[in-house]
Structures are given as structure tokens and as C-alpha cells.
Amino acid sequence: MEIAANGSRAASINLPSGSGQRRAAGRCGGWKLLGGTIGIFVSTPGSSSSPQVRQQGANMPFGNTHNQVKLKFTSDQEYPDLSKHNNHMAKVLTPAMYERLRSKQTPSGFTLDDVIQTGVDNPGHPFIMTVGCVAGDEETYEVFKELLDPVIQDRHGGYKPSDKHKTDLNAANLKGGDDLDPNYVLSSRVRTGRSVRGFCLPPHCSRGERRAVEKLSIEALASLSGDLKGKYYALKNMTDAEQQQLIDDHFLFDKPVSPLLLASGMARDWPDARGIWHNDNKTFLVWVNEEDHLRVISMQKGGNMKEVFNRFCTGLTKIETLFKDRGHAFMWNEHLGYVLTCPSNLGTGLRAGVHVKLPNMSKHAKFEEVLKRLRLQKRGTGGVDTAAVGGVFDISNADRLGFSEVELVQMVVDGVRLLVDMEKKLEKGQSIDDLMPAQK
Amino acid sequence: MANSFTRMMTGRNTAVMLAVGAGSLASGYLLTESAAAAERRRLYPPSADFPDLRKHNNCMAAALTPTIYARLRDKTTPNNWTLDQCIQTGVDNPGHPFIKTVGMVAGDEESYEVFAEIFDPVIKDRHNGYDPRTMKHPTDLDASKITSGMFDEHYVLSSRVRTGRSIRGLSLPPACSRSERREVERVVVMALSGLKGDLSGRYYGLGEMTDREQQQLIDEHFLFDKPVSPLLTAAGMARDWPDARGIWHNNERNFLIWINEEDHTRIISMEKGGNMKRVFERFCRGLKQVEHLIQERGWEFMWNERLGYILTCPSNLGTGLRAGVHIRLPFLAKDPRFKKILENLRLQKRGTGGVDTAATGDTFDISNLDRLGKSEVELVQLVIDGVNYLIECEKRLERGQDIKIPSPIPQFRK
Numbered sequence: 001m002e003i004a005a006n007g008s009r010a011a012s013i014n015l016p017s018g019s020g021q022r023r024a025a026g027r028c029g030g031w032k033l034l035g036g037t038i039g040i041f042v043s044t045p046g047s048s049s050s051p052q053v054r055q056q057g058a059n060m061p062f063g064n065t066h067n068q069v070k071l072k073f074t075s076d077q078e079y080p081d082l083s084k085h086n087n088h089m090a091k092v093l094t095p096a097m098y099e100r101l102r103s104k105q106t107p108s109g110f111t112l113d114d115v116i117q118t119g120v121d122n123p124g125h126p127f128i129m130t131v132g133c134v135a136g137d138e139e140t141y142e143v144f145k146e147l148l149d150p151v152i153q154d155r156h157g158g159y160k161p162s163d164k165h166k167t168d169l170n171a172a173n174l175k176g177g178d179d180l181d182p183n184y185v186l187s188s189r190v191r192t193g194r195s196v197r198g199f200c201l202p203p204h205c206s207r208g209e210r211r212a213v214e215k216l217s218i219e220a221l222a223s224l225s226g227d228l229k230g231k232y233y234a235l236k237n238m239t240d241a242e243q244q245q246l247i248d249d250h251f252l253f254d255k256p257v258s259p260l261l262l263a264s265g266m267a268r269d270w271p272d273a274r275g276i277w278h279n280d281n282k283t284f285l286v287w288v289n290e291e292d293h294l295r296v297i298s299m300q301k302g303g304n305m306k307e308v309f310n311r312f313c314t315g316l317t318k319i320e321t322l323f324k325d326r327g328h329a330f331m332w333n334e335h336l337g338y339v340l341t342c343p344s345n346l347g348t349g350l351r352a353g354v355h356v357k358l359p360n361m362s363k364h365a366k367f368e369e370v371l372k373r374l375r376l377q378k379r380g381t382g383g384v385d386t387a388a389v390g391g392v393f394d395i396s397n398a399d400r401l402g403f404s405e406v407e408l409v410q411m412v413v414d415g416v417r418l419l420v421d422m423e424k425k426l427e428k429g430q431s432i433d434d435l436m437p438a439q440k
Numbered sequence: 441m442a443n444s445f446t447r448m449m450t451g452r453n454t455a456v457m458l459a460v461g462a463g464s465l466a467s468g469y470l471l472t473e474s475a476a477a478a479e480r481r482r483l484y485p486p487s488a489d490f491p492d493l494r495k496h497n498n499c500m501a502a503a504l505t506p507t508i509y510a511r512l513r514d515k516t517t518p519n520n521w522t523l524d525q526c527i528q529t530g531v532d533n534p535g536h537p538f539i540k541t542v543g544m545v546a547g548d549e550e551s552y553e554v555f556a557e558i559f560d561p562v563i564k565d566r567h568n569g570y571d572p573r574t575m576k577h578p579t580d581l582d583a584s585k586i587t588s589g590m591f592d593e594h595y596v597l598s599s600r601v602r603t604g605r606s607i608r609g610l611s612l613p614p615a616c617s618r619s620e621r622r623e624v625e626r627v628v629v630m631a632l633s634g635l636k637g638d639l640s641g642r643y644y645g646l647g648e649m650t651d652r653e654q655q656q657l658i659d660e661h662f663l664f665d666k667p668v669s670p671l672l673t674a675a676g677m678a679r680d681w682p683d684a685r686g687i688w689h690n691n692e693r694n695f696l697i698w699i700n701e702e703d704h705t706r707i708i709s710m711e712k713g714g715n716m717k718r719v720f721e722r723f724c725r726g727l728k729q730v731e732h733l734i735q736e737r738g739w740e741f742m743w744n745e746r747l748g749y750i751l752t753c754p755s756n757l758g759t760g761l762r763a764g765v766h767i768r769l770p771f772l773a774k775d776p777r778f779k780k781i782l783e784n785l786r787l788q789k790r791g792t793g794g795v796d797t798a799a800t801g802d803t804f805d806i807s808n809l810d811r812l813g814k815s816e817v818e819l820v821q822l823v824i825d826g827v828n829y830l831i832e833c834e835k836r837l838e839r840g841q842d843i844k845i846p847s848p849i850p851q852f853r854k
Contacts, residue, residue: 069519069611073619080618081647081683108480113617120680206524208488236492262673269531272492 067103067111075099078113080120088151088343089119089132097146106143108200110136114265115144121263131155131344134264136204138197138331138339152336152343156401165337165347168404171306171313177413180303184420185354186392189299190312190409192349193292193340195331196323201341202266202291207273210289214273217288220322221277228315230279232288235271251276253290266291266341283308284315292340292349294319303354305416309409337401347401352412355381359391360426361419366436370422373439374415375399395419411440486510489524491531498543499754500530503561517554521547521615526555529614529675542566542755545675547615549608549742549750563747563754567812568851570758577748577758580815581724589717589824595831596714596765597803601723601820603760604703604751606742607734612752613677613702621684624704631733632688632697639726641690643699646682662687664701677702677752694719695726703751703760716827720763720820748812758812763823766792769830770802771837777845781833784848785826786810806830822849 070078079098082090093116101112119132133151135141141148149161180188195201196216199209218232233242246252255270256262278285287295296319298312320330331339337347361367362378371378379394380387388394395416397408415437422432490509493501504527512523530543544562546552552559552572560572570577591599606612607627610620629643644653657663666681667673689696698706707730709723731741742750748758772778782789790805806827808819833843 067520070617070619073617073623077619077622078617080680084647117679121678206484206489207491208484211488212484236495263679267532268528268674269491272531 067105067109067113070113071103075102078102080116082120084123085119085132086124087119087122087130087132088154089116089147090124091154092150093147101144101146104143106137106139108137108139108204110140110143110200110204112144112147114204115140115147118260118264122260130260131342133343134203134266134341135201135339135343137200138195140201141336141339148343152346152401155344156347157399159402161335163402164334165401166404166407167332167337167348168406169313169317170406171310173406174306174309174409174413176417177306177309177409178304180305180354180413180416181420182302184357184423185303185416186357187299187301187355188303188305188308188352189297189354190305190308190350190352191295191297192312192316192351192405193338193345194294194296194316194320194349195339195341196293197329197331199293201293202289203264203341207269210269210273213293214275214288216323216326216328217277217286217294218275220319220326221286223322224279224315224318227281227311228279228284228318230277230284232275232277234273234275236274246276249278249282251278251282251285253287256291261291264341284311286319291342292345303416305352305354305409305413309352313405345400347399348403348405348408349400350405350408351396351400352409353379353394353396354412354416355392356395356416356419357390357392358395358419358423361423362388362391362393364422364426364432366432370419370437371395373437374418375411375440376415481514486513489513491527493531495534496530496543497535498530498533498541499562499565500527500543500558501535502565504558508557512555512557515554517548517550519548519550519611519615521551521611523555523558525615525676526551526558529671532674533671541671542753544754545614545677545752546612546750546754548611549606551612552747552750559754563757563812566755567758568810570813572746575813576745577812578815578818579743579748579759580817581727582817583717583721583724585817586717586720586821586824588828589715589720589820591714591716591765591767591824591827592831593714595769595834596767596827598710598712598766599714599716599719600708600710600765601716601720601761601763602706602708603723603727603762603816604706604749604756605727605730605760606704606750606752608740608742610704612704613700614675614752618680618683621680621700625684625686625699627734627737627739628697628699628705628730629686629688630737631730634733635690635726635729638692638722639690639695639729641688641695643688644686646685646687657687660693662689662693662696664698667702672702675752695722697730702753703756714765716763716765716820716824724816756811759814759816759819760811761816761819762807762811763820764805764807765823765827766803767806767827767830768803769834772830772834772843773802773804775833775837775843777843780845781830781843782806782826784846785829786822786849786851787826787830 075095075098079095082093098112105111114136115133118134119130122130122132124130124132131151133148145161153159153161196213199205199213205213221230221232224230233246238246243252253276256267261267274289276285276287283298283300285297285299287297296312296316298308298315300308323330333339338349340346340349375398376395377398378388379396381389381392381394395412397412399408418435418437422435425432425435486509487506490506493504509523516522525547526544529545530541533541533543535541535543542562544558556572563572564570607624610616610624616624632641632643635641644657649657654663664687667678672678685700687696687698694709694711696708696710698708707723707727709719709726711719734740744750749760751757751760786809787806788809790807792803792805808823810819814822829846836843
């Protein structure tokens with residue numbers, strides 16, 4: 001019988017379907033603390049559904065670390081019912097793959113079921129393809145590559161496991177971008193995320209880790225100066241006046257309500273160790289411990305994307321240096337670029353976008369086609385799950401991985417310029433056929 | 441990487457897992473699980489992880505001290521369930537200034553033992569001073585002991601008794617894996633298929649029912665939905681919905697079982713009208729038969745003499761029993777003494793939509809407040825006597841006579 005470290009309970013559990021097994025009445029009294037025994041986590045290639053797993057109280061305080069208990073059941077018994085699901089994870093995760101991966105864990109104890117829980121709980125939407133998995137730490141992308149590589153490939157336009165991602169945060173490489181017509185382009189914004197190496201990610205981190213990330217962030221950000229000098233507001237300490245101001249500035253983030261995020265465990269312990277930092281000018285903003293360790297946002301009214309991107313690159317580079325000075329790098333590797341919680345944000349994690357008035361263009365039959373060719377996406381001005389109001393759209397890059405930051409912002413700048421030109425033509429009753437772009 | 445550790449493991453024919461990619465705590469060299477865990481514990485002592493409970497108002501927050509947390513944080517049950525997992529719902533839901541929620545759940549039967557240092561004070565707080573270390577809980581499902589169990593149907597519209605049962609050996613809804621949950625479903629559905637006579641019925645899996653079946657169950661108020669209350673979702677009970685969830689009911693539609701909602705099973709006996717005795721009699725008979733049927737296959741319910749029937753939420757320990765009626769009390773509803781009368785009778789009122797609803801008009805859901813420390817028979821008798829008293833008050837008020845607040849029913853010393 002397996003799993004001696006678990007004491008008497010293990011001895012009586014053996015649950016083949018259909019047969020009765022006696023459960024000893026006194027069984028519940030025989031638990032043991034797992035503090036003493038050394039266990040070694042193993043993963044043998046091609047192992048079957050009952051590998052020699054010995055797992056020690058290795059868990060982060062939170063997490064599905066009773067993986068070994070599940071291994072007493074067969075893979076078929078544990079495999080989720082994905083028949084009504086429509087997300088990247090469900091398309092890729094076969095019973096055979098589940099069997100191969102389910103005995104694995106990252107060093108911090110993140111398991112396959114932890115990765116996929118959000119995708120199991122949220123079957124998806126017939127029109128929107130969600131990702132359906134998250135990472136709990138940097139190693140998730142290695143340990144579960146068999147699942148995540150095809151998910152990444154599917155989500156990021158064919159990006160292969162052997163591909164390399166370029167990082168380019170040199171704002172000087174951006175051509176133009178300071179000349180978008182402010183009569184149409186109401187505001188410009190660039191955001192990305194960063195994860196601090198050595199800490200678990202929001203779905204899996206303990207309170208101690210999350211607080212440590214916050215503390216580090218506060219220290220690093222406090223060292224910013226000049227037009228980047230600013231102040232941190234912890235979510236749990238802010239006064240009503242501060243809160244209202246942050247809401248009015250559209251800076252405040254709230255406890256996630258989306259079941260996609262809740263099901264992954266990112267909202268645990270809210271609002272502990274969550275907060276917002278912004279500079280005095282209100283053009284550079286950092287969210288701490290929301291969906292990622294850090295979300296970094298540069299924004300301003302009007303169409304000067306170049307200035308927004310300049311500040312973004314300068315600020316990010318400074319922050320990275322400040323973290324390195326304190327002994328912490330950002331999670332990054334040359335295959336996946338910057339590592340973030342959701343596979344959809346790998347690479348640059350960058351979304352550069354504008355709020356732009358396109359009342360005519362948006363009603364044009366070819367609007368979607370134009371966006372697709374320009375590698376842009378539209379959203380409502382409330383963000384990812386909202387509809388457009390008054391002909392004003394949020395237009396941003398559709399890609400994250402496989403293009404550098406400069407390349408993506410360039411696509412947005414060039415694409416939005418073209419869309420505004422098209423809008424102007426349609427206003428005059430002219431055709432836009434000669435302006436149709438080629439597929440980027 | 442050849443070191444003595446690897447050689448030792450090779451001897452056991454195992455392979456060390458890659459701890460890595462771009463490096464973690466131990467960038468560049470292989471760490472075993474336990475070494476990584478020890479390193480984390482060193483970096484994060486219990487004080488680093490102690491939750492901020494200053495704005496909290498639930499039983500867990502009132503009882504959990506940094507000292508208790510430090511002693512319990514690194515313990516696990518045999519299923520590897522931890523303290524942090526028990527308390528997550530209470531950390532995430534600070535509570536309400538007027539309602540004191542429990543703020544913690546059990547992941548398995550052993551949780552109540554391994555984490556007794558926090559569960560015991562929470563139980564004491566919630567159950568009026570019941571001390572699991574010194575007291576025993578009486579179980580009594582002999583419905584023949586009930587007296588005067590027939591209410592005046594001019595006032596009582598319906599009668600209902602519910603409880604929960606957990607299957608020993610399988611983790612509870614916050615913790616269970618998909619196979620355990622499916623196993624609960626399999627075991628219970630198989631047992632229920634053995635019920636006969638007025639108890640014979642059928643099962644509807646939540647994921648498989650047709651639209652028509654679903655509508656029928658909604659119309660009968662039988663269908664339960666995916667929990668939306670953050671108290672439940674934060675505890676992880678809604679994972680994998682609707683996998684292995686379902687509803688069973690008998691053909692007569694007065695005996696109903698929910699599978700894998702907030703507990704392994706919830707058992708409900710109900711009918712229109714005021715015949716509480718018959719409702720309870722069917723309840724006891726059905727429960728005993730189900731227990732017998734699972735025992736035939738080597739299973740049993742979670743139960744012990746300190747805590748009675750073991751359920752997910754500590755508030756449902758003991759009997760897990762809520763016996764209640766829907767009752768119209770138009771005069772009493774307006775009387776300022778109503779609340780005190782209920783309190784002394786150990787009854788609570790809810791709206792007719794259930795625990796989180798408000799009463800509409802003059803119709804109330806009246807049920808027992810207590811769950812632990814009194815037997816099923818005692819609690820149902822208490823409800824019967826209490827409801828009869830309420831009806832008496834209502835009749836007196838109708839006739840313009842005065843009513844009296846009854847003396848309080850004795851409780852344990854706090």
C-alpha cells in the first residue's frame with residue numbers, strides 16, 4: 001500500500017468503482033502530522049497513473065497540494081468533463097495528456113489541476129475563446145509545457161516552442177506616434193505586466209509572499225524621481241477621499257468579479273497587500289498584486305502615443321533597475337519573454353491602445369476586416385468586457401508574443417492613423433477602398 | 441547533476457523533477473520538494489502569513505490568534521488539507537456588522553481534529569457554549585417520540601425538515617477532487633436506487649438534465665443552482681460545476697436529496713400543510729434506509745459522539761437539522777414582542793426564499809436556531825411546541841387578547 005507518510009488513513013483507501021470496501025470506523029482517529037518525513041517528488045517520463053509519488057508538506061499554505069490523494073484514483077476518474085467547453089485548455093488537454101501531467105508539481109506545489117481549474121469552471125463563451133489556464137509560478141511554464149506550449153501556440157498565432165521572443169524597450173525606435181489627430185484620438189495608453197522572480201504568482205502566492213512583493217514594490221517605487229515621483233495607496237488603508245479621487249481618475253481597480261479570475265484564486269485575501277501607485281502628474285501608474293504582481297500603465301489624454309511610450313519605457317527600465325538593486329529580477333526568458341500569470345500576456349504583456357472616435361468607420365462593413373489586417377482589436381471604453389459607447393472605441397494591438405514592444409506600438413500608431421484617415425474619408429462620403437491595408 | 445542526493449534517489453529508481461526553467465528560489469541547482477518547502481518556511485514564518493483580520497466579524501476571526509495560527513499553519517490532515525484552506529472563506533469574507541458568519545470550513549473529517557485548537561472555540565461560539573472536548577452530542581431519529589405534530593393549516597402552509605450527511609472516507613466539497621465527488625455521487629445514487637414504496641424515485645444529474653426536467657424542478661422549488669454566495673465560492677465548493685452534482689427525489693415529490701452542493705448530501709422531507717409529524721417520520725425512515733443501503737456496500741456516514749454528524753460548515757454539526765414551517769402570522773408580525781418570543785423559543789425567522797431572503801408580507805419561514813447539543817427529536821419537538829405557541833399567540837391577538845413572552849428555553853452555559 002502506498003504513501004506510508006500519510007499514516008493510517010491511506011491504508012484503508014482503495015476505491016475501484018463498483019466494489020465495496022470496508023471503511024474502518026476508527027480510521028478517522030489515525031492522522032499523522034507530515035512534518036517529519038522526507039519525501040521526494042518525482043516525475044518519470046511516460047509514467048502511468050500510479051507513479052511513485054511521495055510528497056511532503058511541501059505546499060504553499062494555499063493550493064491543491066493534496067495531489068497525491070488524487071493519484072489514488074485513476075486518471076479517467078479525475079479527468080474533467082470538458083464536453084461543453086470552448087477554451088484553449090479544453091481544446092488541448094486530452095485524457096492521455098492529463099494522465100501524463102497529473103502527477104507533476106512545480107517546486108512550490110502548483111499542480112495540473114491548479115493550472116486548469118479556471119478553465120474547468122468557466123466553459124467559455126461560444127464567441128470568445130478564453131485561455132482556460134493560469135500559471136502559479138515561473139516554473140509552471142516548464143513543468144506543464146506539454147499543455148502550455150500548444151495553448152501558447154494556439155493563442156499567439158502559431159508561436160512555436162522553439163521560437164525566440166525579442167524584447168525592445170527603446171522608445172527611440174518608434175517612428176512617429178506624436179501626431180495622431182486629437183480631434184479623434186481622445187486618449188493614449190500603454191500597459192504591461194511584470195512578475196518578480198522568486199515569488200509565486202497571484203493564483204498561488206501565500207499572504208507572506210504577496211506582502212513581500214508589495215513591500216519590495218513600495219520601496220522600489222519610492223525611489224522614482226522627477227516626473228515619475230509619486231505615492232502608493234494601499235487598498236486596505238486608503239481614506240474615503242483618496243478612494244473617491246482614484247475612482248474619479250479611473251485609476252482604482254476593484255476586487256475581481258470575473259469568474260475567470262475568481263476561479264483561479266487570484267482574489268484570495270482581498271484587499272491584503274494590494275495597492276496602487278501613481279506619479280504626481282497622474283500619467284504613470286502601477287497596480288500591485290491585482291491579476292499580476294505588477295501592472296505598469298502609462299497614459300495621457302490626446303494622441304501623443306510617442307510621449308506615452310517614452311515615459312512607459314523610461315519608467316519600466318528604471319523600475320527594473322530598482323528591483324535589481326534590491327536583488328530581484330523580473331521573470332523573463334528568451335523563449336517566452338516576460339512571464340505573467342495568464343498565458344495570453346506572455347512576451348511583451350503589452351497592450352497599447354487609444355480611445356478613438358470612429359462613428360462612421362465602426363459601422364462600415366469592412367471594419368472588422370481592417371482591424372484584423374492591422375492586427376488590432378476593438379473593445380468598449382470600459383475595458384475588455386464592455387461595449388463601445390457613442391462611437392468611441394478602445395483600439396489596441398491584438399498580439400502580445402512574437403513581436404517586440406516597439407513593433408507592437410508601431411502597429412498601433414500606424415493602424416490608428418489609418419483608421420482616422422478612413423474615418424475622415426467616410427465623413428466626407430468618400431470610399432475607403434483604396435486605403436485598405438494588406439494583412440500584417 | 442551528480443551529488444550524493446541524486447545517487448540516493450537513483451538507487452530507488454526514481455528521477456528528480458526539474459525544479460526549473462529560469463530559476464526559482466534556487467536558481468541553477470536542483471532542489472527537492474522538501475528543501476524548497478523548508479526554505480519557504482524559513483523565509484515566511486507564520487507571522488508573515490497571519491491574515492489581517494482587523495476589519496473582520498466572523499467566528500473564525502474572533503478566535504484565531506497569531507499563536508494558534510503559528511502552531512497550526514504547517515499541519516495538514518491526511519488529505520493534505522491545511523489551516524489556510526479552512527479559513528480562506530473567512531479571510532475573504534470579513535462578514536457583516538449585524539450577521540456573524542462562521543468564517544471557516546472543514547475539508548475532511550480530520551480537519552475537526554487536526555485543527556481542533558481553532559475549530560473548538562469556533563464551535564463553542566457558534567453553538568452557544570457547546571464544548572466538544574467535554575460534551576457529547578445525542579443523536580435520536582425515533583420519530584415515534586414526537587407529540588402534537590399536526591399544525592393548524594389555517595396558519596401553516598408547509599412543513600419541512602432538512603439535514604446533511606457526509607460519506608466517510610471522501611473529502612468534503614471544499615477539498616474534494618473530481619473523482620471523490622464523482623464517487624460520492626455514485627455511492628449515494630446507487631443507494632437511493634434501492635429505496636422502495638413511497639420512497640422510490642429517480643436521479644437527475646445537473647449536467648445531464650433536459651431543459652424540460654430543469655424547468656419542472658425549478659417550478660417545484662427543487663433545483664439548486666451553482667452557488668453565487670462568496671461565502672461558498674471562496675471556500676472552493678463550486679469547483680468543476682456542475683460535474684457530479686444532482687438532485688434525487690421520490691415519485692411522490694416529498695423526499696428530496698441534493699448531491700454535492702454545499703455538503704456531500706442534503707436530505708429534505710417536505711410537504712404542503714401542517715403535518716410535521718409525518719414529514720419527520722418520513723425523514724427518519726428515509727435517512728435510516730439510505731444509511732442501511734450504503735452500509736451494505738461498506739460505506740458509512742461521518743459521525744462521532746463529540747460532534748454528531750460531520751458536515752462542511754461547523755454551523756451544521758450535530759444534527760445538521762433545520763425543521764421549519766412556512767406560516768402566516770399577520771398579527772404577530774406587527775407585534776414588537778415577536779422577536780423576543782422567537783428568541784426565547786430558540787426559533788429563527790427567515791423569508792420564504794430561504795436564508796438570505798427577507799420576509800414578504802406576513803408569511804415567514806420559522807425554524808430551529810440550534811443544531812448541536814440537542815437531538816433531532818428534541819429539536820423537532822421544540823419547533824412543534826414553538827410553532828404551536830406562535831399560533832396560540834396569533835389567535836389571541838386576533839381575538840384582541842394579550843399574549844405573553846414565554847420564558848427562555850435553557851441553553852448551555854457559555
